[in-house]
Amino acid sequence: MQSVVVLFVMSLIVFSMINLVGDPVDMLVNPESLPDEIERVRRDFGLDQPVYIQYWKFLTGALSGDLGNSFVFGRPALTLMAERFPATLELAVSALIIAVMIGLPLGVYAGLRPDGLGARFIMGLSVLGISIPTFWLGLMMIILFSVILGWLPVSGRGETAVFLGIESSMFTLDGLKHLAMPATNLALFKIAMVMRLARAGTTEVMAQDFIRFARAKGLSSRRIVRAHLMPNILIPIVTVLGIEFGTLIAFATVTESIFAWPGLGKLVIDAIVNLDRPIVVAYLLFVVALFLVLNLVVDIIYAVLDPRVRLQGDEG
Amino acid sequence: MIGLSAIRARPTSYIAGLLVALIAIAAVFAPLIAPTNPYDLATVSILDGRLPPGGQMLDGTVSWLGTDGAGRDVLSAILYGLRTSLIVAISSAAIALTIGLAVGLSAAFYGGRLDTILMRVVDIQLSFPAILVALVMLALLGKGIDKVIIALAIVQWALYARTVRAAAMVERRKEYFEAVTCLELSNIRIIWRHLLPNSVSPLIVLATLQTAHSISIEATLSFLGVGVPITEPSLGSLIANGFDFILSGAYWITFFPGAMLLATVAAINIFGDQLREIINPRLAK
Numbered sequence: 374m375q376s377v378v379v380l381f382v383m384s385l386i387v388f389s390m391i392n393l394v395g396d397p398v399d400m401l402v403n404p405e406s407l408p409d410e411i412e413r414v415r416r417d418f419g420l421d422q423p424v425y426i427q428y429w430k431f432l433t434g435a436l437s438g439d440l441g442n443s444f445v446f447g448r449p450a451l452t453l454m455a456e457r458f459p460a461t462l463e464l465a466v467s468a469l470i471i472a473v474m475i476g477l478p479l480g481v482y483a484g485l486r487p488d489g490l491g492a493r494f495i496m497g498l499s500v501l502g503i504s505i506p507t508f509w510l511g512l513m514m515i516i517l518f519s520v521i522l523g524w525l526p527v528s529g530r531g532e533t534a535v536f537l538g539i540e541s542s543m544f545t546l547d548g549l550k551h552l553a554m555p556a557t558n559l560a561l562f563k564i565a566m567v568m569r570l571a572r573a574g575t576t577e578v579m580a581q582d583f584i585r586f587a588r589a590k591g592l593s594s595r596r597i598v599r600a601h602l603m604p605n606i607l608i609p610i611v612t613v614l615g616i617e618f619g620t621l622i623a624f625a626t627v628t629e630s631i632f633a634w635p636g637l638g639k640l641v642i643d644a645i646v647n648l649d650r651p652i653v654v655a656y657l658l659f660v661v662a663l664f665l666v667l668n669l670v671v672d673i674i675y676a677v678l679d680p681r682v683r684l685q686g687d688e689g
Numbered sequence: 690m691i692g693l694s695a696i697r698a699r700p701t702s703y704i705a706g707l708l709v710a711l712i713a714i715a716a717v718f719a720p721l722i723a724p725t726n727p728y729d730l731a732t733v734s735i736l737d738g739r740l741p742p743g744g745q746m747l748d749g750t751v752s753w754l755g756t757d758g759a760g761r762d763v764l765s766a767i768l769y770g771l772r773t774s775l776i777v778a779i780s781s782a783a784i785a786l787t788i789g790l791a792v793g794l795s796a797a798f799y800g801g802r803l804d805t806i807l808m809r810v811v812d813i814q815l816s817f818p819a820i821l822v823a824l825v826m827l828a829l830l831g832k833g834i835d836k837v838i839i840a841l842a843i844v845q846w847a848l849y850a851r852t853v854r855a856a857a858m859v860e861r862r863k864e865y866f867e868a869v870t871c872l873e874l875s876n877i878r879i880i881w882r883h884l885l886p887n888s889v890s891p892l893i894v895l896a897t898l899q900t901a902h903s904i905s906i907e908a909t910l911s912f913l914g915v916g917v918p919i920t921e922p923s924l925g926s927l928i929a930n931g932f933d934f935i936l937s938g939a940y941w942i943t944f945f946p947g948a949m950l951l952a953t954v955a956a957i958n959i960f961g962d963q964l965r966e967i968i969n970p971r972l973a974k
Contacts, residue, residue, distance in 0.1 A: 379813060387829065500962070504955035506905055508912050509928055509947035516940050527936065616816075623821035630913055631932075642913055645828045653828050660821065668816055 376665040383661050384435070387654055388428050431654070441651035445644070450655035454637060461636035464628065465621040467556035468563060469614060475560070476567025477610070481598065483568070484575025495568065502565030507624070511558040511631040518554060525554050527632070555632040559625060563617060570613060574606030615671045619664045702963030708956040716771040723765035724752075728920075742941050755941035757930060763941060766927055767949050773923040774953070777834065778904045781841035782896055788842065789849025794880050794888065796850070797857035808854065814847040823906055827915045834917050837910065841903045852895050856888040894968060897961035901954045908950055924950045 422430075431441060443450050483492035518525045578584060579602065587597050626638030633639070637656065644652035715722060742755040742763075754763040792811075796804040814822065826840035860866055861884075869883050908925030910916035912932075917923045922930065924946045931943030 387825070500958060501955065504901070504905075504951060504958045506908055506925075506928075506947065506950050506954065508909055509943070509950060512928065512932060512935060512943050512947070516935050516944075520936060520940075620818040620821075623818045623824075626824065627820070627909055627913065641824075642915070645824070645915055657825055657828075660817075664817055 376669070379665065380658065380661055384432070384654070384658055385428070387657050388431060389424060435658075441655070443644075443649055443652050445647055445649045445652075450651045453640065453652065454655060454659060457635060457637045457640045460634060461622060461625050461629070461638060464552070464555055464559060464625055464634060464636060465618065467552055468559035468621055469618065471556055471560035472563035472567050473610075473614070476564040477571050479564075480568040480571025481575050481602070481606070484572040485579065485598075487572075487576055492572075496572070499565040499568050502561060502568075505561070507558060507561055508627050508631055510561060511554070511628060514554050514558060515631075526551050555628050555634050558631070559621060559628045562624065563614075563621065566617070567610060567614070570610050571606060574609060575602060578602055578605045612671055612674055615674060616667060619660075619667045622663065623660065699963055699967065702960065702967065705956050705960035705963060708952070709960050712771065712953050712956060713775065715768055716775045719768040719772045723762075723768045725762045725765045727761035727766040727769060741939075754945045755939070757927075757934075757942045763927075763945050766922065767924070767946050770922050770924045770927045770946060771949060771953070773834070773917060773921050774904050774907060774925070774950075777837055777841065777907045777917065777923065778900050781838045781845065781903055782900050784838065784842035785845035785899075786849055786892065786896060788846040790853055790885065790889075790892075792846070792850040793853030794857055794884055797854045797861060797888075798876065798880055798884060804854075807850070811847040811851050815851070819844045819902070820906055820909060823910055824913075824915065827910060832915070832918055834921060837907060837916050840910075841907060844906065845899055845903060848899065849892060849895065852891055853888050856891050857884050860884060860887045890968060894961055894965040897957060897964060901957035901961065904950070904957070905954050924953075 434441060439449065439451070441450055442448060443453055446453060479495050483495040486492050515527055519527045584597060584601060587601050592600075622637070625634075625636060626642055628634065629636045629638040630642050641653060641656040643649070644656070720726070740752050740756040742753060745751055752762045752764070754767070756762055757766065792807055796807040822844045823840045826843050827836060830836040830840060866883065869879050874882075904924075907916055907923060908928065911923050911925030912929045914929065916925055919926060927946035928943050928950070931939070931941075931946065934942050
């Protein structure tokens with residue numbers, strides 16, 4: 374219920390404020406057009422109406438699944454977004470996989486030997502990882518891997534192939550080459566985060582009695598890490614990554630702009646610059662909805678993973 | 690509060706602090722330090738365009754970090770850009786801090802329904818990533834330095850509000866607070882003279898780290914072309930400007946502003962981390 378209220382309030386705020394910025398008609402018509410030509414365009418888009426009437430039209434449309442047509446493309450905003458979304462999803466998922474594959478082992482290692490030189494080095498890297506501007510690193514990656522070494526393509530998504538009914542560039546070599554840099558770039562922030570979480574979790578769990586007991590039983594360190602440490606530190610990491618998935622989609626706007634990745638983020642940045650209001654409004658509502666759903670899912674996962682949360686809910 | 694001896698005992702904090710101070714001085718005195726004025730159209734010549742680092746410009750000045758496509762000296766542009774970046778970050782932090790203090794203190798002091806509503810708004814806002822909120826605000830507000838400052842202030846206030854509320858809630862339960870309440874002082878006076886001074890210390894660290902964060906966000910926004918206008922470029926706009934040249938090998942136009950950005954953000958972050966450990970030694974490990 375609260376979610377519906379938030380969505381409604383957001384649509385109201387966004388819609389009324391976006392109408393205060395610039396005049397999209399200026400961006401759409403040829404600067405040499407005659408005044409009556411400009412008036413005609415304005416009428417065609419319904420921009421001559423007062424804001425509250427425009428909003429009413431939008432709201433009634435939105436409830437039947439129509440978020441209006443893009444001014445620039447002349448096609449439904451929702452269709453445009455649906456076309457672009459798979460590319461963004463693919464980027465975010467790959468970034469997530471990379472973040473876990475690199476961040477987890479490094480974090481656990483740093484947590485097992487907190488005072489070692491390696492651990493200090495890793496934690497230093499993570500401070501750097503948090504401080505470094507991701508977009509600038511993306512540019513440096515282009516300079517290194519594309520301009521100097523010539524290994525990876527600079528932009529675009531590359532070939533895609535259909536596998537198990539999913540069309541993705543993960544399944545072709547060309548696609549993977551295109552994916553490598555943007556995905557790593559997007560993953561960077563999350564690598565540092567997974568590393569910190571894994572390290573904190575490891576130091577906490579390793580001090581517990583059951584680990585001491587497992588040691589006393591004579592289990593090898595490898596087995597302790599795999600069977601006793603991992604399941605315990607994975608719960609918080611998985612939940613945090615669930616929440617952070619939305620952040621990845623949001624940050625993808627930056628990465629997509631650098632690597633000209635044809636995803637949702639690129640669409641919305643272009644729309645903001647071109648004052649393509651329907652797209653901006655539709656994107657915002659989509660993102661708000663996405664976050665509300667993600668928060669709900671994470672709450673449910675918490676309840677499933679941790680019985681204490683469930684009990685609390687029953688009492689209150 | 691923070692003894693000099695405590696700072697001396699931590700060489701890292703000393704170095705980071707020094708670096709932060711140096712960067713601030715460089716930004717403040719940019720017009721005096723910079724070899725050229727990159728925005729004085731009378732002296733900038735397109736013929737100097739894309740000189741590599743160390744190249745000599747037409748008027749004889751050596752351009753240590755090269756020049757950009759329009760013939761502006763990259764080093765000078767960085768110093769001026771740093772200025773814009775810091776102005777935006779610091780003023781947005783100040784606004785956010787003020788709003789956050791007002792909201793957090795009144796939520797903690799009055800409690801009840803006001804507290805519930807305010808903190809619910811804070812929760813909702815904090816569930817969205819900062820960059821997204823900033824992007825949305827700029828889409829709604831339009832372009833301009835003032836707009837970027839407003840957007841960044843809106844991004845940050847919630848975090849300050851939550852932190853100051855938590856600190857103020859702890860203060861409320863202390864004996865001195867009970868004493869002041871008994872004295873029948875006015876609410877405003879209690880909040881202003883007693884609650885505020887005792888609740889600000891956790892904000893010092895937060896404000897430091899947030900400044901680094903907002904420098905980063907501002908740079909990202911400007912890079913995307915929705916931040917500060919091109920007439921007053923920040924570090925982010927300089928990097929965006931160089932983006933067009935990287936494929937032709939003129940790496941210095943993007944590399945050096947980015948390195949400066951990284952150094953600034955990293956120095957402030959490390960300084961903030963050290964500050965946290967000095968103020969609250971229990972968190973050290």
